[in-house]
Amino acid sequence: MLATGFRSSFRATASSPPRDSAPIRASASTTSDGCSRSKVSLSEDLRNELAAIAPRSECDRLAELSGLFHSAGSVHLRGRGAVAVHLDVADSAVARRAFSLLRAFGVASEIRTYQRRAFHGATRYQLHIAGDERALQVLHEAGVLSARLTPLSAPPRRVVARACCRGAYLRGALLGGASLSGPRAPHLELRSAEPEGADFVARLAAEEGVNLRVADRGRHAIAYAKGVDAIEGVLALAGAGRSVLVFEESTVLAATRSRANRLANADHANLVRTSRAAHEQLRAIQRLRRTGAFVKLPPQLQEIGELRERHPTFSLRELALTCRPPTTKAAAHRRLQKLQQLAAI
Template sequence: MSFSILTKNELARVMGSRQCCKMAELLALIKMDGSLQVSGRQMSLNILNHNAAVARKVFKLVKELFGMQAEVLVKKKVRLRKNNVYWVRIPPQEGLRDMLVRLGLQRFDGSLREDLLQDMVSRNCCRRAYLRGAFLGGGSVNSPGGNYHMEIITSKGRHAADLCRLMQKFGLTAKISRRKAWFVVYLKDSEQIVECLNLMGAHSALLEFENTRIFKGMRNQVNRLVNCETANLNKTVDASLRQIESIAQVARVIGIDKLPLGLREIAELRLSFPDASLKELGEMANPPLGKSGVNHRLRKLDQMAEKLRAGDMPPGF
């Protein structure tokens, strides 16, 4: 089961304690996946979802808040092995128009509202409930083991803008992109996804997200340290091989015993300890040398070898 489905199943069990919050969440679910059917003077409302737990929540909210008769229909999708589709259908009945007006979906004159009635989300608790309903209606969140991405997809550009503004009220820097005929409100920052999960009430999903994110961060840090250590080790080995070749060149032409005492000592140490670092070579010298002192002498040996390869005899030899 995907992380997104686990999150939705958890949020489907979260019920607001206040009626205003339940109203806001039901409004979001209807605006995300609701369709109004009008035939003459009769009107019915259908609310679609692909999650059985979410469909049960819609059914419960409709019954609890408005006492409306409703039914849940299940349609099996065979093509491409899709999941079931659940329809919460509110058939024509007295009180349906009043329900739509109270939710801010319809005006008193019967015309439909495209904008989000701000009275429905005037409180922070209602804004959180609305975001929860919107996510249940058309949201998804990637597993934290991969790329960080949370999105809510809606067919209305105005609704996408309303969702974006709601998130911004909580300090979430949501953005909107277009995907064919859909508008996508998304977050990509892991900290903000964690905050959004917290706002919606998905606390178990949040803990799993955080645990995976911390483990992923530690693994990445270890990989960076290992890569850095490997790079440093490769540089040390390459430098050591080059220095040994230079010392061998000097030994063939001049002879190590003919070198000044300081150069002879460092040359013999390098030949005896090819894997040692500059610091370790310096500690073995008598008297001990710093890294810069060892590096200076080895560079002089490199320069001497280069001149010998070019056919030039260093001064004094």
């Protein structure tokens, strides 16, 4: 049984719902305003992907519920020790997911919608959870509320003791308050009401080998990553394989494009060097002809000189194959160098 005492040393939002809020049925196939657009942001794609992942065990469901409420939840004081908890999310898919998680634990909730005054009046979704005994017990087990019904900035260790639970918690945090952009300028943020909550997310990711940084923005704190490797690590831990592939595909394309550019630049540089070398070789041959020394040269040197005059754009390999009999690239190079040395005397 949870104690009913309550302390006020925490952030709490106003207890009155938005004026334009209206309940909706959880089974409705409503989609968010963002999903109806032709271009869906990476953040929306990520939330839709994660919302379709079913937790395999009860501990995963509890950890995911904890991540959701720590990133997007608020506790409301009703007076005389009464408590209500709200969850405010951006997508209907996330709202339905939270509704299903709560229902799996026998907790009743109601989904309502309201229009934001900013951001072009985007639709938001709120889950209203009455503070009955069962709801408070589940939220305590999930590490959202303490035994005295005060909000916890981070859940206790028992909620995220296993690797699967840590992944589920990160999934809940991504569903509730994450922003993802990229892949050209990759950036991932996981929002928390308090710096302690952001620190907890960063420590959780570090346990799985992923490095996140923490920043306090006054009204909220974030755990964030800007590198592709760290972002892919967080997404993989949460089970967002499709979103990971988006970043990996971009990395592969960038590497392929860079390699193609390097090869093109190398080919251009080789052509420039070949052209300059052929020009110097032709000048040497012309000098030898003017002095009458060319006709006195050994047959092999005369042959390579005549081939260079006949084929000024040929590479050394092509000149070597044109010789009779064909010779090696190194041999053709030595013969041309000999012509240049004789012309310089």
